[in-house]
Amino acid sequence: MEDGLVIAGRTYGSRLLVGTGKYRDFDETRRAIEASGAEIVTVAIRRVNIGQNPGEPSLLEVLPPSRYTILPNTAGCYTAEEAVRTLRLARELLDGHSLVKLEVLGDAETLFPNMPETLAAARTLVAEGFQVMVYCSDDPILARQLEELGCVAVMPLASLIGSGMGILNPWNLQIILDRARVPVLVDAGIGTASDAAVAMELGCDGVLMNTAIAKARDPVRMGRAMKLAVQAGREAWLAGRMAKKPYSAAPSSPTEGLIGKTA
Amino acid sequence: MVLRINGDERRFAPPLTVEALVGLLGFEGRRIAIERNGEIVPRSRYSQVELSDGDRLEVVVAVGGG
Numbered sequence: 001m002e003d004g005l006v007i008a009g010r011t012y013g014s015r016l017l018v019g020t021g022k023y024r025d026f027d028e029t030r031r032a033i034e035a036s037g038a039e040i041v042t043v044a045i046r047r048v049n050i051g052q053n054p055g056e057p058s059l060l061e062v063l064p065p066s067r068y069t070i071l072p073n074t075a076g077c078y079t080a081e082e083a084v085r086t087l088r089l090a091r092e093l094l095d096g097h098s099l100v101k102l103e104v105l106g107d108a109e110t111l112f113p114n115m116p117e118t119l120a121a122a123r124t125l126v127a128e129g130f131q132v133m134v135y136c137s138d139d140p141i142l143a144r145q146l147e148e149l150g151c152v153a154v155m156p157l158a159s160l161i162g163s164g165m166g167i168l169n170p171w172n173l174q175i176i177l178d179r180a181r182v183p184v185l186v187d188a189g190i191g192t193a194s195d196a197a198v199a200m201e202l203g204c205d206g207v208l209m210n211t212a213i214a215k216a217r218d219p220v221r222m223g224r225a226m227k228l229a230v231q232a233g234r235e236a237w238l239a240g241r242m243a244k245k246p247y248s249a250a251p252s253s254p255t256e257g258l259i260g261k262t263a
Numbered sequence: 264m265v266l267r268i269n270g271d272e273r274r275f276a277p278p279l280t281v282e283a284l285v286g287l288l289g290f291e292g293r294r295i296a297i298e299r300n301g302e303i304v305p306r307s308r309y310s311q312v313e314l315s316d317g318d319r320l321e322v323v324v325a326v327g328g329g
């Protein structure tokens with residue numbers, strides 16, 4: 001596959017990863033994710049509703065693991081212990097599948113990650129054979145520590161989860177990108193297509209988002225927009241942008257041969 | 264015996280395997296995972312694991328999330 005995204009030894013054609021929450025219904029979930037072209041989709045793990053109608057459709061029927069790489073996450077966990085238990089359950093749920101998204105929150109209002117707990121959970125999960133993609137703050141030292149622990153991808157936030165504020169600190173992100181030897185994906189904060197394109201133009205290996213698609217007026221159309229933005233940003237990064245020349249404007253048209261001039 | 268399932272206490276007549284419980288709850292054939300007293304119960308062991316009074320069970324599924 002040309003220019004694929006390689007995570008834990010497996011190659012993916014799409015560099016856009018999407019969440020599955022906040023859609024109106026499963027049909028909208030399915031259509032928006034199809035339009036996004038995403039191959040890796042993240043899901044939450046929750047207690048089953050006892051007494052629930054057993055015939056009710058389930059998310060994994062709408063997004064079958066035979067078609068998508070299901071990335072179970074620990075959204076809503078506030079301790080390393082909760083996160084590790086959740087992912088052990090997820091691995092059992094998904095027949096031994098070990099690629100997971102670790103996220104340990106530190107604060108219910110901002111959903112900022114609790115990095116000491118995240119590091120502790122990552123250490124345990126790697127030791128237990130999980131392939132850990134980790135949501136983290138955009139601190140380059142912590143990102144490096146997560147990589148050294150054996151995480152297969154680091155996923156710094158662009159801005160707060162669900163905020164749609166875009167990339168608030170491209171400079172930190174750049175430092176992480178310059179040094180990382182594992183894929184770096186922006187996770188959280190993308191609001192619209194240009195944010196995704198900027199992330200890719202900075203050199204990110206991929207982008208993970210949920211709300212930007214699910215809460216667009218037309219989620220299916222936004223799914224497609226994000227697919228194109230990630231592709232465009234990646235192409236621009238590979239092409240290598242022109243140098244910025246703030247004080248030396250240079251016309252693109254010939255300066256000779258203008259009409260009305262005396263020779 | 265009393266089992267605490269997803270935080271709620273429920274009464275069942277022993278003996279009861281995990282497999283039988285899954286049937287009673289109507290989750291047969293559904294993609295679920297079960298933790299018993301903090302330990303995963305592998306699906307392959309559902310028919311062998313006998314539940315005991317006071318067991319704490321977590322029964323989970325995949326749901327939409329980011």
